[in-house]
Amino acid sequence: MRAASIAVAALTAAVASARDIVVTVGGNTTSNASLVFQPQRITAYLGDTVIFNFTQGNHTATQAVFSEPCIPAHDANITINGFNSDFRNAGNGTAVTILSVPILPENANTTMWFYDYNTCGQGGVGVINSNESSYETLEGFERNAIRLNGTGAHSSSASRTATGSAASHSATQSSSSSGAERQVVAGVLPLVLAGLALAL
Numbered sequence: 159m160r161a162a163s164i165a166v167a168a169l170t171a172a173v174a175s176a177r178d179i180v181v182t183v184g185g186n187t188t189s190n191a192s193l194v195f196q197p198q199r200i201t202a203y204l205g206d207t208v209i210f211n212f213t214q215g216n217h218t219a220t221q222a223v224f225s226e227p228c229i230p231a232h233d234a235n236i237t238i239n240g241f242n243s244d245f246r247n248a249g250n251g252t253a254v255t256i257l258s259v260p261i262l263p264e265n266a267n268t269t270m271w272f273y274d275y276n277t278c279g280q281g282g283v284g285v286i287n288s289n290e291s292s293y294e295t296l297e298g299f300e301r302n303a304i305r306l307n308g309t310g311a312h313s314s315s316a317s318r319t320a321t322g323s324a325a326s327h328s329a330t331q332s333s334s335s336s337g338a339e340r341q342v343v344a345g346v347l348p349l350v351l352a353g354l355a356l357a358l
């Protein structure tokens with residue numbers, strides 16, 4: 159109980175300076191898919207919320223791991239239940255929606271790579287909290303995505319994960335998002351719940 163109280167207190171303190179960091183999804187990708195996420199690289203701290211704002215075209219914001227840039231993180235590493243917007247067709251700015259990714263104690267200081275299913279193979283990728291001094295840089299991630307050309311072998315992964323295992327995990331998470339049970343929640347589970355709950 160005490161540990162839980164301390165965690166909640168820490169979160170509350172952080173919320174006082176919480177920021178909303180907006181990533182616009184769907185810039186003009188005709189000539190340069192790197193522009194699908196603007197900005198492409200975000201630094202976010204505990205209590206902040208990263209808001210993916212789908213403003214143009216048909217895109218996803220799907221978490222990945224560094225080594226497999228265009229595959230949902232959960233498919234690459236089953237212990238990670240990353241965020242996944244699934245396809246958001248904003249048309250020509252006529253159906254704007256958002257996906258909110260809160261930075262919680264479980265994922266603070268964690269590098270979260272992400273991609274757009276439809277442009278990943280052309281460089282439609284980004285990252286939250288990368289360490290650009292390490293060998294895992296945004297430039298390296300983007301180069302890898304282009305080299306692997308979207309890894310067509312997993313062609314239906316984005317929608318499968320959003321409607322499948324990640325969604326069912328998130329339902330479980332809803333009853334344990336606060337209190338002592340928090341400590342058994344692995345990695346980024348809360349993101350999926352928050353993303354689904356705040357979508358639209």
Ligand SMILES: *[C@@H]1O[C@H](CO)[C@@H](O)[C@H](O)[C@H]1NC(C)=O
Nearest residue numbers: 185186187188189190214250
């Ligand atoms: C997108 O970029 C291309 C190439 O630069 C340009 O021809 C096109 O008009 C742009 N579209 C929009 C909607 O800005």
Ligand SMILES: *[C@@H]1O[C@H](CO)[C@@H](O)[C@H](O)[C@H]1NC(C)=O
Nearest residue numbers: 189190191192193194198281
């Ligand atoms: C695409 O946009 C990115 C980000 O603005 C820029 O760094 C890169 O040079 C552009 N690439 C091309 C081919 O224009």
Ligand SMILES: *[C@@H]1O[C@H](CO)[C@@H](O)[C@H](O)[C@H]1NC(C)=O
Nearest residue numbers: 180209211212213251254256
């Ligand atoms: C998302 O983009 C739309 C269109 O540009 C804008 O009206 C809206 O305020 C943006 N939402 C956020 C949360 O920034």
Ligand SMILES: *[C@@H]1O[C@H](CO)[C@@H](O)[C@H](O)[C@H]1NC(C)=O
Nearest residue numbers: 215216217245246247275276
């Ligand atoms: C969005 O893109 C996906 C994958 O390319 C496609 O299956 C889906 O039909 C598209 N959605 C719309 C509304 O065009």
Ligand SMILES: *[C@@H]1O[C@H](CO)[C@@H](O)[C@H](O)[C@H]1NC(C)=O
Nearest residue numbers: 223234235236237238344345
């Ligand atoms: C999978 O992710 C966990 C962290 O969630 C990490 O500890 C583990 O090493 C990863 N496994 C592989 C094979 O990368």
Ligand SMILES: *[C@@H]1O[C@H](CO)[C@@H](O)[C@H](O)[C@H]1NC(C)=O
Nearest residue numbers: 213214215248249250251252
């Ligand atoms: C998209 O919307 C912009 C601004 O409203 C308009 O100038 C442009 O012609 C539209 N493009 C299409 C393909 O409808």
Ligand SMILES: *[C@@H]1O[C@H](CO)[C@@H](O)[C@H](O)[C@H]1NC(C)=O
Nearest residue numbers: 204262263264265266267268
């Ligand atoms: C994140 O890293 C900063 C700086 O290293 C540290 O002060 C902070 O306690 C860390 N936060 C969490 C939740 O691990």
Ligand SMILES: *[C@@H]1O[C@H](CO)[C@@H](O)[C@H](O)[C@H]1NC(C)=O
Nearest residue numbers: 267288289290291292293294
């Ligand atoms: C970033 O990576 C470098 C090189 O691996 C390492 O020395 C440094 O401690 C890392 N920084 C953080 C904040 O983890």
Ligand SMILES: *[C@@H]1O[C@H](CO)[C@@H](O)[C@H](O)[C@H]1NC(C)=O
Nearest residue numbers: 279280306307308309310313
């Ligand atoms: C890359 O993937 C696209 C879409 O799956 C495909 O049309 C194209 O031929 C591929 N390019 C290469 C060089 O494999």
